[in-house]
């Protein structure tokens with residue numbers, strides 16, 4: 001089948017890649033149709049076969065490998081700090097034992113990572129509830145709230161939240177394991193023609209190469225300058241690893257192993 005419909009996570013993290021994929025060398029790419037959504041929405045569209053390919057939560061691929069092919073060489077990962085996967089907490093993390101904490105409905109991988117961090121790394125007994133509430137509302141009734149993507153970046157930068165502790169889950173994972181953490185993977189439905197998948201991969205290779213060369217000029221033109229300085233955006237993009245190498249696969253396998261240990265896979 002033709003690979004035409006692509007999911008687009010509409011967060012700042014993938015903006016440079018999509019910018020270059022959609023406007024290769026300033027021409028418009030008419031080959032694909034893009035559908036916007038937060039990660040949990042893109043995962044559901046992929047699972048239902050309503051789109052052909054896209055960046056998905058890494059946990060979506062681990063849960064349903066029979067549905068997908070992995071598009072090699074591409075991810076959203078970090079070797080330590082990620083800046084946009086943040087547990088905001090009214091108390092020190094150790095004080096969350098026996099409590100219920102919130103996790104954004106947008107997240108799937110990061111909710112799994114939160115379980116690993118709290119239950120396995122900190123040995124805490126914590127219940128996790130999915131929420132759509134804004135941070136300030138959620139944190140009034142629950143001691144901690146995990147936000148991802150742009151919401152996490154915005155809330156982390158807000159003075160209003162200075163009283164809250166911030167835990168970067170990318171940092172905690174790397175300190176505990178020494179391997180990178182893979183948040184998102186590019187996957188395609190198995191029904192897609194091999195040559196079409198290879199073509200998307202080639203286009204992604206070119207988009208990534210162009211993106212990392214031009215973070216500064218992409219930042220200046222991006223709609224995100226309303227929320228963030230160009231320096232913040234560029235340093236965020238430089239923090240992210242967009243590759244998928246053997247080291248990333250080791251991190252992904254360890255994530256899968258821990259999820260299985262906790263009965264989450």
Ligand SMILES: C=C(O[C@@H]1C=C(C(=O)O)C=C[C@H]1O)C(=O)O
Nearest residue numbers: 039057084107108109110149183
């Ligand atoms: C680093 C990030 O990784 C994201 C986290 C995801 C998840 O938790 O399921 C999915 C896709 C990524 O966009 C982020 O959005 O901040």
